[in-house]
Amino acid sequence: MSGPLRIALVASARFPIREPFAGGLEAHTWSLARALTVRGHRVELFAAPGSDPDLDVTELPVHRPKLSTAARSDVSMPDDTWMEEHHAYLRLMLDLAQDGGRRFDVVHNNSLHYLPLAMAPAVPAPVVTTLHTPPTPWLESAIQTHRDRSVTFTAVSERTASAWRPLVAASRVIRNGIDTALWPEGEGGGYxxxxxxxxxxxxxxxxxxxxxxxxxxxxxxxxxxxxxxxxxxxxxxxxxxxxxxxxxxxxxxxxxxxxxxxxxxxxxxxxxxxxxxxxxxxxxxxxxxxxxxxxxxxxxxxxxxxxxxxxxxxxxxxxxxxxxxxxxxxxxxxxxxxxxxxxxxxxxxxxxxxxx
CATH class of the missing domain: 3.40.50.2000 (Glycogen Phosphorylase B;)
Known part of the structure; x- marks a missing residue:
């Protein structure tokens, strides 16, 4: 396939994708969305509320769960932030499983949450997951649910690819990039x-x-x-x-x-x-x-x-x-x-x- 692509870019539900960035992951996702758009691709960014309005953003959480008093009183009840993030990705992945193949040519997961990875086999479009961190128990568990090569993995460095190799035998190393025009050369100083x-x-x-x-x-x-x-x-x-x-x-x-x-x-x-x-x-x-x-x-x-x-x-x-x-x-x-x-x-x- 050649020409412009329809790309779903899954980002953090915890921090908005906008300046000033909460961290490197948010800065990376913002830069990638802009760079792909400049290249003529149609990028829909699934991200936290308050993200950059210049991007085509569908806000997460899509819906907040309405929990009963009985559920909230359960001793296993996690905090509200955990529940909202969980529900946001659950709703998103169910939506993508239903019609992601019609809406998108590829889904690129840049989140650190386990659900976009665990539910990737249900999405009728190719799914890419970028490994942005060393191994975590949640993501390792999600990977081990896969019975086939339903996800293509990339890693942000050789070091990260090596750390994940016991579970992800092959990941393509695509290092994070920055727009050097936005980080111009300075003259230095004493501090x-x-x-x-x-x-x-x-x-x-x-x-x-x-x-x-x-x-x-x-x-x-x-x-x-x-x-x-x-x-x-x-x-x-x-x-x-x-x-x-x-x-x-x-x-x-x-x-x-x-x-x-x-x-x-x-x-x-x-x-x-x-x-x-x-x-x-x-x-x-x-x-x-x-x-x-x-x-x-x-x-x-x-x-x-x-x-x-x-x-x-x-x-x-x-x-x-x-x-x-x-x-x-x-x-x-x-x-x-x-x-x-x-x-x-x-x-x-x-x-x-x-x-x-």
């Missing part, structure tokens, strides 16, 4: 920057400790995903040199990252890709990070240096050398390795193959 969701697995407190040891000011930016963690581990480290600047829109964040001498990236989990790395490189800002997950796939010695995981002291020792790396080499690495165009073209090619 360091850390950006991302402020949660324990991203380790911003370790970035603050490393910056302090190196004697460098640090700007922290991103949504506070775990208020207790922020209050206990991050807020006590803030002062005139280590500052939290808030959850910034993309343009303001790009300006902040481009004005930094280096970006600190401090994953405490096996980072499946690391969109903040690509964003920093696009801004010409070299990266100093922990050698965890896929960071080593993105960075070269010309644009970034890596320390052992969890070692803020070792990270601090690499900061000065990182700030001396060539900013043009960082920008070129982003253009060659982290291209949104390359990502969108590869997904479009896969869709065409499956639709045929």
């Amino acid at each position: 360091l920057v850390w950006s991302g969701r402020i949660v324990p697995e991203k380790g911003p407190h370790l970035a603050a400790e490393a910056a302090r040891k190196a004697g460098r000011p640090l700007r922290l930016a991103g949504p506070i995903g775990d208020a207790d963690y922020f209050a206990t581990h991050v807020a006590p480290l803030l002062d005139d040199d280590i500052t939290y600047v808030g959850h910034l829109a993309r343009r303001d964040l790009a300006r902040l990252v481009g004005g930094a001498a280096a970006a600190l990236v401090t994953p405490r989990w096996d980072e499946p890709y690391g969109l903040v790395v690509a964003e920093a490189l696009s801004c010409g800002t070299p990266v100093c990070g922990f050698d965890r997950g896929a960071l080593g796939e993105i960075l070269t010695d010309e644009c970034g240096l890596l320390a052992p995981p969890e070692d803020a002291g070792a990270l601090a020792e690499l900061i000065d050398a990182t700030t001396r790396l060539d900013r043009r080499a960082a920008r070129e690495r982003a253009r060659r390795f982290c291209s949104l165009d390359a990502m969108a073209d590869r997904y479009a090619s896969l869709y065409q193959e499956l639709a045929a």
Whole structure:
């Protein structure tokens, strides 16, 4: 099959797909939807309420469940957010099972929920699921319900593909891409920057400790995903040199990252890709990070240096050398390795193959 495709893009029901993004997954889905639309495909995005109105969005949750008093009093009753998300995907997948083959040429699941994966065999259209995280029990369970190759898997990095290989023997690696025009090259400056969701697995407190040891000011930016963690581990480290600047829109964040001498990236989990790395490189800002997950796939010695995981002291020792790396080499690495165009073209090619 050739020509424009009708694509259902399944996104997060928890966070809207709009700026400022809740995280890398939301930023990725927004970029992919826009890039596919620019290529002439008809993209319908199934996403949380409040998503970007410039996209063709069908809001999730489609319907909220109306639960009886008896059901709500059951000891196994989960919280309302869990139930709403579960019901949203259940309704969506039942709708796609009924008429997805008539409405779409391909369904691309970018959610982290188990139902779009578990119910994929019922959809009369090819289904692609992108593996955005290391293995989780919910997704592993969903995969094990499949008796045939009813889902085509992609992974955002070689590291992620390898982690899933015991259950997913073959997944195509299509790395996340960014629009380098939206992350322009900056001139750098005297401060360091850390950006991302402020949660324990991203380790911003370790970035603050490393910056302090190196004697460098640090700007922290991103949504506070775990208020207790922020209050206990991050807020006590803030002062005139280590500052939290808030959850910034993309343009303001790009300006902040481009004005930094280096970006600190401090994953405490096996980072499946690391969109903040690509964003920093696009801004010409070299990266100093922990050698965890896929960071080593993105960075070269010309644009970034890596320390052992969890070692803020070792990270601090690499900061000065990182700030001396060539900013043009960082920008070129982003253009060659982290291209949104390359990502969108590869997904479009896969869709065409499956639709045929």
